Amino acid sequence: MPSSIVSPLLSTFDSRGISEIASRFGQSKEALSKGLESSTASLLGALANKAGNSTWMSELFTLVSQAPSNINVYDLMGAVTDPNRVSPAASSLLSSGQKLLSLAFGSQQSSIIDAIGRSSGLRPGIVTGLMSMAAPMMIGTLGRLVRNDRMSPAGLARLLASEGEGVRDLLPAGVSNLIDAAPVTVTPSTRPIALGRIPEDEVPPEPAIEPTPKSLGLWWLIPALLLPVLIYWGYRARHPVIQVVPQNRLVIRTVPRNVFVNIPPNGVEARFLTFIRDPSKSVAGASWFDFDRLLFNTNSATLRQGSQEQLGNIAAVLKAYPNVHIQIGGFSDNSGNSALNLKLSQDRANAVMGKLIALGISPDRLEAQGYGEQFPVADNSTAEGRARNRRASIRLTEK
16 A cells, blocks of 8 residues: 555645755756655655664654654755754754654665665755755654554554555665665664673673682582583473573574574564463464564565564474464455455465465465455554554464
């Protein structure tokens, strides 16, 4: 489905505004319009691509929640095109916009600007100006949606993930790869730590050890101490083990090789895994687990690159628990033709199943079913509700 954020946002730049910007930059209205559309779509696509990172989403949610209710687009345009017209309000908006661009693009910002420039025929400096206008307007648009629909950070993440589908066709050549490559901003207090390793800046100094006289009388203890360790690791080699590492991330050790998979603590993988491991949970009437980082191209069953991590995690869990069978469900909102929605939901369920098979899961453990508009989990009258209803899910049928 097309994005419902980009079009209303671009409509705030009316013909008069576009003409004024084009005149000040010495460009045609057509080139400016294309550049502004590409800039806005690239920004929204980058935000959607990172929506699955809860730490990053908290930063974005704080930024958009502080956005003013109304933004004077002409004041903003004047500030970008003429430094002598920067008002205090516009200066604050431009500063917030720069924070958003940094969050969205990271170190890929200049490369993305160059790609938009090549596509639209605009100089990088002009694209930078357009980005400087698009970013505050995006903050204002998202801020209104958060307030009007009373969204949580998770709700905003779902909306962005869904809206990202609608801008893929608007992205200039090369931007998709740059967006996928842009690193997610992680603060030092929450950066991932590899299992069994402490970052060098956090390693405590080793205490001084006084030399002791050599002794040969305790060498007989070494075999006795090693025996329990060998028994322990022999057990671990035959059984999947769940370990908790710093930053509250789960790690799965699977067989036959030691494979570590980072799982967000509140993601679908963690809840799915908890259900599998809980002997009191029965598959009879089992609930659906909605994917939270699974994205498709617009009106398509083609999975986007950002979906690989979550599907890989689910495949790893299924390999660790070979008795588990699942059903994959595809669902849609009630927009458009119901028959087409049903077909698309079935195609997407099939695509997820096909990917899991490609990752080594036996087809006889999987089934796929499209449900279309049936079984909504949210109100289709709101943007967030429609985003939540457009989903792919899994549920256990055997364990």
